[in-house]
Amino acid sequence: MKRLPKWQRRKSSESPIFQIKTDIIFWINVYITKNEYINSIKINIMAKTDVANRLIWLKGEILNVNEALINVLSPTSQFGLNVFEGIPCYWNDEEKQLYAFRLSDHYDRLIRSAKLIQFDLKYTKDDLQKALVDTVKANEYDENLSVRQTLFVDGFGSWGSDGPVEMFVAPIPRGRTSTEYNKKGLNCCVTSWRRISDENLSPRIKCGANYINSRVGQREALRNGYDTCLFLNEVGKISEGPGSCFFMIKDGTLVTSRLTDSVLESITRDTIIKLATEELGLNFEERTIDRTEVYMADEAFLCGSAMEITPVLSVDRYQIGGGNEGLITHSLHKAYLDAVKGLNKKKLNWLTPIY
Numbered sequence: 475m476k477r478l479p480k481w482q483r484r485k486s487s488e489s490p491i492f493q494i495k496t497d498i499i500f501w502i503n504v505y506i507t508k509n510e511y512i513n514s515i516k517i518n519i520m521a522k523t524d525v526a527n528r529l530i531w532l533k534g535e536i537l538n539v540n541e542a543l544i545n546v547l548s549p550t551s552q553f554g555l556n557v558f559e560g561i562p563c564y565w566n567d568e569e570k571q572l573y574a575f576r577l578s579d580h581y582d583r584l585i586r587s588a589k590l591i592q593f594d595l596k597y598t599k600d601d602l603q604k605a606l607v608d609t610v611k612a613n614e615y616d617e618n619l620s621v622r623q624t625l626f627v628d629g630f631g632s633w634g635s636d637g638p639v640e641m642f643v644a645p646i647p648r649g650r651t652s653t654e655y656n657k658k659g660l661n662c663c664v665t666s667w668r669r670i671s672d673e674n675l676s677p678r679i680k681c682g683a684n685y686i687n688s689r690v691g692q693r694e695a696l697r698n699g700y701d702t703c704l705f706l707n708e709v710g711k712i713s714e715g716p717g718s719c720f721f722m723i724k725d726g727t728l729v730t731s732r733l734t735d736s737v738l739e740s741i742t743r744d745t746i747i748k749l750a751t752e753e754l755g756l757n758f759e760e761r762t763i764d765r766t767e768v769y770m771a772d773e774a775f776l777c778g779s780a781m782e783i784t785p786v787l788s789v790d791r792y793q794i795g796g797g798n799e800g801l802i803t804h805s806l807h808k809a810y811l812d813a814v815k816g817l818n819k820k821k822l823n824w825l826t827p828i829y
Contacts, residue, residue: 525646525647526539526540527539527540528613528644528645528646529609529612529613530542530609530642530644531605531606531608531609531641531642531643531644532640532641532642532643533640533641533642536608536609536612539644542642544626544628544640545628545629547630548626548627548628548629548630548631549626549627549628549629549631549632549633549635550626550627550628550682552632552633553632553633553683554681554682554683554685554686555591555626555627555633555635555681555682555683556624556625556626556627556681556682557584557587557588557591557593557624557625557679557681557682558584558622558623558624558625558680558681558682559580559583559584559622559623559624559680560620560621560622560778560779560780561575561577561580561606561620561621561622561623561779562574562575562618562619562620562621562648562779562780562782562814563575563610563615563618563619563620563621563645563828564618564619564811564814564815564816565615565616565617565618566815566816566817569816570616570829571816571827571828571829572610572615572616572619572827572828572829573814573815573816573825573826573828574606574621574826574828575779575813575814575824575825576741576745576824577603577606578599578826579741579744580623580741581599581602581603582599583680583739583741584602584623584625584680586678587678587680588625588639590676590678590679591679591681592636593625593627593636593639594636594638594639595625596639597625597641602623602641603826605623605641605643606621606623606643607828609621609643609644609645610645610828611828611829613645615645615647617647617648618647618648618649619645619646619647619648620645620646620648620779620780621643621645621646622642622644622645622646623641623642623644624641624642624643624644624682625639625640625641626639626640626641626642626682627639627640628640648780657701657784658784658799659784659785659786659787659798659799660701660702660776660784660785660786660787661700661701661787661788662695662700662701662702662704662715662776662786662788662789662790663694663695663698663700663703663704663789663790664703664704664705664706664765664789664790665690665691665694665695665703665704665705665706667687667690667691667694668705668706668707669687669705669706669707669708669713669714669736670684670687670736671707671708671736672734672736673708675687677714677736677737677738678738678739680738685716685717687705687716688716688717689716691703691705691716702715702716702718702776703715704720704768704789705736706765707735707736708736711731711762711763711764711765712731712735712762712763712764712765712767713731713735713736713737714731714736714737714738715776715778717778717780717781718776718777718778718781719731719737719738719742719743719776719777719778720763720774720775720776720786721743721746721774721775721776721777722763722767722768722771722772722773722774722775722794723771723772723773723774723800723802724767724770724771725772726756726757726802727756727757727758727759728746728747728750728757728802728806729758729759729760729761729763730747730759730760730763731760731761731762731763732760732761732762733760735762735763740777740778741779742777742778742779742782743777745810745813746783746810747760749806749809749813750806753809753818753820754802754805754806754809756802768789768792768794769789769790769792769794771794771795772795772800773785773794773795773799773800773801773802773803774786774789774794774795774803775803775806782807782810782811783803783806783807783810785798785799785800785803
């Protein structure tokens with residue numbers, strides 16, 4: 475019988491073919507491992523920078539925003555049955571710290587909104603804060619943020635349901651928020667739509683459904699070539715903007731509408747009043763404002779957690795002052811930014827460090 479060549483008499487594990495296969499498998503494993511590593515880096519980078527893949531908190535879990543799902547038949551989906559806060563967070567580069575601004579006040583208002591709309595609320599104030607801090611940390615943000623924190627009614631109920639109440643927390647870099655929140659100045663109109671009131675759907679409740687009122691006014695303004703609008707209340711007096719409060723300056727006095735003029739109990743509004751009176755020493759009036767008073771104002775601005783302080787350049791084509799940011803508006807905006815970033819040491823009690 476003819477003997478096989480020596481290489482053919484080797485064990486299969488010693489054959490060149492086996493070695494080639496082994497090498498192939500080894501390099502495939504290296505390739506897969508390498509690409510898994512690269513993908514993990516990509517995921518980490520995307521979580522930090524890519525809004526479309528940011529991490530959010532939903533029902534006790536932190537997950538990719540694309541994996542965050544709710545029931546399409548839930549009351550929040552069908553009827554806007556939710557209450558929410560837009561919480562501003564500001565990065566202090568010198569301290570390498572991110573500060574949430576007036577977090578406790580935001581949560582007090584959120585809990586009041588839940589009470590007024592009669593939610594069966596299972597979350598405590600500590601739960602709310604922990605969810606926000608955990609979510610922001612998971613994204614490793616080191617920039618200015620707006621954090622949407624929403625309590626909503628899930629399940630298969632109707633508009634009359636009080637639960638089950640769930641929550642999501644969704645941060646977004648401030649530069650990625652809506653266009654009207656990133657303008658340097660606003661040309662406004664007085665919308666033909668009236669502001670909701672405490673007699674029908676209270677503006678004291680920061681509820682998703684309430685913002686349909688803001689939507690109709692905003693859409694009318696955009697159709698007619700304006701940036702945004704001002705609402706009148708049910709008796710024809712100045713109320714506020716869509717998702718923002720209104721201030722004007724006349725003869726050196728800062729003026730804003732009363733809370734009972736169909737105005738949200740705005741935390742930014744309260745902040746500006748405190749900074750104006752305590753830091754800048756401005757005269758201040760909280761009173762009813764006529765429509766034509768606004769046309770004759772020296773300065774005017776809208777404010778809110780998302781838009782900060784944004785000058786109003788004109789209303790109904792009437793130029794306000796010089797048609798640019800006024801000196802008092804500028805001073806107030808600077809004072810506001812100093813407070814939110816931790817540069818005003820007298821207002822550090824307004825800040826909650828994230829890291």
